[in-house]
Amino acid sequence: MDKTQNNKAWFLVLPVLVVVAFSAVLPLMTVVNYAMNDTFGNNQFFWVGLEWFEEMVTSDRLHDALGRQILFSAIILAIQVPLGIFIALNMPKKGFWASLCLVLMSLPLLIPFNVVGTIWQIFGRVDIGLLGHTLAALGFDYNYTNDAFDAWATLIVMDVWHWTSLVALLCYAGLQSIPQAYYQAAKIDQASRWAVFRYIELPKMQGVLLIAILLRFMDSFMIYTEPFVVTGGGPGNATTFLSIDLVKMAIGQFDLGPAAAFSLMYFLVILLVSWVFFTVMTNLDRREGK
Amino acid sequence: MAQITLKNLAHSYYPNPTKDADFALKEMDHVWEDGGAYALLGSSGCGKTTLLNLISGLLRPSQGRVLFGDTDVTDNATAERNIAQVFQFPVVYDTMTVRDNLAFPLRNRGMDAAYITARVQQIAAMIGMEDRLNFKARGLTADAKQKISLGRGMVREDVNAILFDEPLTVIDPHMKWELRTQLKSLHREFGHTMIYVTHDQTEALTFADKVVVMYDGRVVQMGTPEELFETPQHTFVGYFIGSPGMNFLDAKVDGSRAQVGGAVVELGASYAQVAGRTQIGIRPEYATLTTGQGLPMQITRVEDVGRHRLVRVQVADQEISVIAPEGAPLGADLTHVQFDAARINVYADDWRVAPERGGAA
Numbered sequence: 001m002d003k004t005q006n007n008k009a010w011f012l013v014l015p016v017l018v019v020v021a022f023s024a025v026l027p028l029m030t031v032v033n034y035a036m037n038d039t040f041g042n043n044q045f046f047w048v049g050l051e052w053f054e055e056m057v058t059s060d061r062l063h064d065a066l067g068r069q070i071l072f073s074a075i076i077l078a079i080q081v082p083l084g085i086f087i088a089l090n091m092p093k094k095g096f097w098a099s100l101c102l103v104l105m106s107l108p109l110l111i112p113f114n115v116v117g118t119i120w121q122i123f124g125r126v127d128i129g130l131l132g133h134t135l136a137a138l139g140f141d142y143n144y145t146n147d148a149f150d151a152w153a154t155l156i157v158m159d160v161w162h163w164t165s166l167v168a169l170l171c172y173a174g175l176q177s178i179p180q181a182y183y184q185a186a187k188i189d190q191a192s193r194w195a196v197f198r199y200i201e202l203p204k205m206q207g208v209l210l211i212a213i214l215l216r217f218m219d220s221f222m223i224y225t226e227p228f229v230v231t232g233g234g235p236g237n238a239t240t241f242l243s244i245d246l247v248k249m250a251i252g253q254f255d256l257g258p259a260a261a262f263s264l265m266y267f268l269v270i271l272l273v274s275w276v277f278f279t280v281m282t283n284l285d286r287r288e289g290k
Numbered sequence: 291m292a293q294i295t296l297k298n299l300a301h302s303y304y305p306n307p308t309k310d311a312d313f314a315l316k317e318m319d320h321v322w323e324d325g326g327a328y329a330l331l332g333s334s335g336c337g338k339t340t341l342l343n344l345i346s347g348l349l350r351p352s353q354g355r356v357l358f359g360d361t362d363v364t365d366n367a368t369a370e371r372n373i374a375q376v377f378q379f380p381v382v383y384d385t386m387t388v389r390d391n392l393a394f395p396l397r398n399r400g401m402d403a404a405y406i407t408a409r410v411q412q413i414a415a416m417i418g419m420e421d422r423l424n425f426k427a428r429g430l431t432a433d434a435k436q437k438i439s440l441g442r443g444m445v446r447e448d449v450n451a452i453l454f455d456e457p458l459t460v461i462d463p464h465m466k467w468e469l470r471t472q473l474k475s476l477h478r479e480f481g482h483t484m485i486y487v488t489h490d491q492t493e494a495l496t497f498a499d500k501v502v503v504m505y506d507g508r509v510v511q512m513g514t515p516e517e518l519f520e521t522p523q524h525t526f527v528g529y530f531i532g533s534p535g536m537n538f539l540d541a542k543v544d545g546s547r548a549q550v551g552g553a554v555v556e557l558g559a560s561y562a563q564v565a566g567r568t569q570i571g572i573r574p575e576y577a578t579l580t581t582g583q584g585l586p587m588q589i590t591r592v593e594d595v596g597r598h599r600l601v602r603v604q605v606a607d608q609e610i611s612v613i614a615p616e617g618a619p620l621g622a623d624l625t626h627v628q629f630d631a632a633r634i635n636v637y638a639d640d641w642r643v644a645p646e647r648g649g650a651a
Contacts, residue, residue, distance in 0.1 A: 185381040188348075
């Protein structure tokens with residue numbers, strides 16, 4: 001077949017290119033520039049090559065933050081995914097209660113991040129917070145501002161409260177799309193409840209579940225606002241996650257070079273993991289389509 | 291295996307059915323003999339699937355009882371009833387291999403591993419999938435998946451009945467024929483009670499010993515294919531069975547004669563007083579075009595359908611079909627249509643009226 005050559009079509013892509021250039025490519029290049037230079041103010045820059053990257057790769061501070069970050073993401077994924085599936089399985093399938101559940105479930109998702117942080121910051125306070133005060137009254141030695149474990153627990157419970165709905169809603173949508181005949185066939189085949197979950201529900205939820213895991217991974221790996229509002233990264237550095245550390249370094253200490261190198265590596269990690277997810281998902285689709 | 295009895299069975303999808311129209315399945319009494327091959331025939335939405343689901347226990351009836359042999363199973367769950375059912379669209383367990391799919395119902399019943407292996411092999415041979423036993427089910431075509439569904443339905447030997455809910459809808463015509471033949475031979479071999487739902491009369495008539503015709507939530511007739519053809523108990527049966535269906539003409543019946551328009555038709559039998567809307571029914575196969583005997587008519591259309599010709603004619607302002615043998619000339623001298631008197635059925639308000647004496651009862 002003859003292809004029509006019409007290079008004018010490229011002009012139609014131009015607006016997008018301009019927008020993307022200004023919103024993404026240019027800022028990113030500025031960061032690359034910072035990462036390769038050192039500055040002492042006065043807009044004077046000295047070329048340092050890959051030194052900042054070397055320093056950051058071997059930095060204990062970054063290793064610790066990365067460790068905390070991975071631990072945090074792992075914990076919330078380990079809680080939110082099974083819990084979300086469990087909730088989705090037990091939600092009413094239709095009628096008034098189903099609608100009510102859907103509305104209630106989506107409420108936490110509609111609250112802005114800093115408000116979520118503020119809510120829990122106050123909720124957990126021992127002096128005036130309902131949670132903190134109740135726990136203290138019950139005799140628990142709970143104080144998220146000076147106990148690392150309490151701080152972690154508060155952040156994890158908060159994130160579970162904020163985001164489990166997302167996993168549950170996505171799984172619910174996946175479950176709703178399973179034709180009734182599958183459940184009927186399972187009854188005919190005398191399958192156990194576990195077998196129904198394992199061989200019907202889980203495989204049919206696979207696609208949405210992967211999306212849910214990807215979203216929850218990315219969001220939790222980039223989490224900033226809520227821990228910043230609740231604990232400010234403390235006590236000590238106990239809840240200083242990557243993004244909090246990055247902001248401290250860039251805006252608190254004005255170490256623009258190391259912070260830029262840090263953020264580039266941070267970006268690459270997320271890109272890498274997302275790419276792995278994407279590949280897995282498209283492979284699943286292909287198997288489905290064969 | 292057992293005889294399946296439906297007692298005063300009725301079902302409505304509304305919580306509080308009040309009028310007749312609320313019922314998807316009107317009250318019925320019915321017995322499915324042990325080991326019978328039944329076809330359940332009817333147009334879409336007439337309650338066929340509802341009836342199947344009531345038998346298998348996927349639905350609980352609004353009223354009435356379901357008995358397997360002498361045991362009342364109305365309150366038993368599907369699993370306890372030990373029934374196999376194959377659905378209209380393929381249902382396979384995507385992540386399992388073909389082999390595991392077939393073995394699944396047996397494993398759930400805790401059968402012995404050696405038996406399972408042998409039985410799966412046997413079923414696989416029957417549905418022609420021996421070479422694909424180790425494939426994942428998700429990658430297969432729709433008709434391969436449906437064959438797995440069929441295989442899963444037949445893999446258990448001790449089931450009380452096997453129910454097929456239009457199982458061959460997604461299968462291509464060539465394969466359809468083959469699978470139907472296999473089902474039939476399977477029935478002869480193992481003697482399971484089989485109920486086969488379809489809206490395709492050819493499928494029903496070739497598969498079953500007894501055909502059950504449903505219309506508007508009711509069983510209107512159960513009989514051999516021949517009975518359905520010769521003496522339809524309801525106009526729907528006459529119209530639904532046969533190609534084209536039975537002709538119905540509004541008539542006044544008096545004794546052994548019927549008045550159609552201005553003309554008189556001799557009936558093969560005599561009838562008592564017939565009340566309600568009265569019609570006579572005659573198969574297109576039993577009508578012949580003549581040059582003078584019978585009812586006056588006008589030919590409106592002729593269709594050549596291969597081995598014979600289908601002639602649409604106008605009789606007393608009503609259109610009927612007549613099957614004319616191939617090759618016979620359809621000249622302008624054909625002005626009348628004659629019916630085989632013994633093959634005429636009389637209907638009052640859509641239900642067949644039995645003749646007083648003689649005739650095809």
